[in-house]
Amino acid sequence: MEFTELAVAAFAVLGAGIAMIAGLGPGIGQGYAAGKGVEAVGRQPEARGSIITTMILGQAVAETTGIYAFVIAFILIGVANGILG
Amino acid sequence: MEKALQGPSVVFEIFGIPINETILNTWIIMAIIILAAYLISRNFDRIPKGTQNVAEAIVESLNDFTVSTMGKGSRWFAPYAGTILIFIFFANISGLFALWPPTADTSTTLGLAIMTFFLIQFNGIKSKGIFNYIKGIVWEPIPIIFAPMNIISELATPVSLGFRLFGNILAGVVVMGMIYSVVPIGIPVPLHIYFDLFAGVLQSFIFTMLTMVFVSMAMETE
Numbered sequence: 384m385e386f387t388e389l390a391v392a393a394f395a396v397l398g399a400g401i402a403m404i405a406g407l408g409p410g411i412g413q414g415y416a417a418g419k420g421v422e423a424v425g426r427q428p429e430a431r432g433s434i435i436t437t438m439i440l441g442q443a444v445a446e447t448t449g450i451y452a453f454v455i456a457f458i459l460i461g462v463a464n465g466i467l468g
Numbered sequence: 469m470e471k472a473l474q475g476p477s478v479v480f481e482i483f484g485i486p487i488n489e490t491i492l493n494t495w496i497i498m499a500i501i502i503l504a505a506y507l508i509s510r511n512f513d514r515i516p517k518g519t520q521n522v523a524e525a526i527v528e529s530l531n532d533f534t535v536s537t538m539g540k541g542s543r544w545f546a547p548y549a550g551t552i553l554i555f556i557f558f559a560n561i562s563g564l565f566a567l568w569p570p571t572a573d574t575s576t577t578l579g580l581a582i583m584t585f586f587l588i589q590f591n592g593i594k595s596k597g598i599f600n601y602i603k604g605i606v607w608e609p610i611p612i613i614f615a616p617m618n619i620i621s622e623l624a625t626p627v628s629l630g631f632r633l634f635g636n637i638l639a640g641v642v643v644m645g646m647i648y649s650v651v652p653i654g655i656p657v658p659l660h661i662y663f664d665l666f667a668g669v670l671q672s673f674i675f676t677m678l679t680m681v682f683v684s685m686a687m688e689t690e
Contacts (some may be wrong), residue, residue, distance in 0.1 A: 390617050440681070443674040450635030457638065 387437040392466040405452030412445035476568050480668045489568040490576060492587040497527075497558045497570065530663075537677060540682040545680065552580060560637055560668030563644065564660060571671075572637040574630065581630035584679045588625065592686035629678060674679060 420438035424431050509522045512518035516524055530550040534542055559571040570576045593601045605618045640663035648658050 413490055436677075439670065440674065440677060443632065443670075443678070447632055450632050450639075455630055457642070459513050463644075 387410035388466050392463040393460045395463040395466075399456035399463075402452045402456040402459065406449050409446045413442045414442050416445060476573055490570045490573040493562055494559070494570045494576065496567070497555065497562065501554060509557065521674075527616045534680060537680045542680075542684065543681065548678050549680055552583075552679065553672055556633070556672035556675055558578070560672055561664055563637075563641060563664045563668075569637050569641065571633055572641050574634050577634040578626070578630040580633070580675070581626035584621075584629060584682065585626035587679070588682050588686045589622075591683050595687040596689055625682060629675065633671055633675050636667055640667050645667065 416438055420434055423434045427434070478486040478488045479492050482488055510517050511594060512520055512580065527550070530553070531543060531546045534546040538545060556571060559569055559576065560595050563569045563572075592604075606612065606623070607613045607636075608614065608618075644656065644659065644663055
């Protein structure tokens, strides 16, 4: 195996790791949404159902960037796997 | 892990067309849903009993869910929403039955997302009229300058919908594959509950709900 091929594989795997730093964002966002949801339920316990539904919807949208990062990381690992056979 | 990286493998070929696990499992799920729908609805009575009670409860809760999300007068959307909810639910939990989840393949998820995209555009045109629809894209909020951004945001909707479902389910498959390669006995059982059952139910629910929200947003007239 040539050195350049090996380097491409190594940097692809490294890039996958760096891409997953994006996991920070959704974590913060979902945690914030959950905290606000708890506050809202504490203030208005009777509206619990609709608050949970809205919170989960917002968290799903916040999660999108993390999922994009995961897809990119997965593609990069696929590249490395293809080179290393 | 290896399996997850390779994606669905080709099972057999019909007239040179490769049939992979995604298509085969989609067929299996379709057969199960059609068979269940036929067997349950075969002998319906005026007075419900047994399985008919369950079926009616499911249909009623789907109708209520649609109306509560999209507002009054949106019962017409409940059959489509219910169908994709049930299909995605079965597709997501098929990992429990050692099948490759069809939703862990971009073909399935982007196909569903494109259906949503056309529903959004069609209902937007239908409720606003073709002139107002084009005006909404080209002329708002700033004339001409915002047209490319509006078009991109319309096109980004199905992409983000499709990749959200795909990414979530594939992440479950990858993590479960890693755990199986380390500890094949015992430990994976509770994790299946989270990655297949919990994430599966949640993602099917979210996909349906976002579809309904986008369609009702497109139908809003000022």
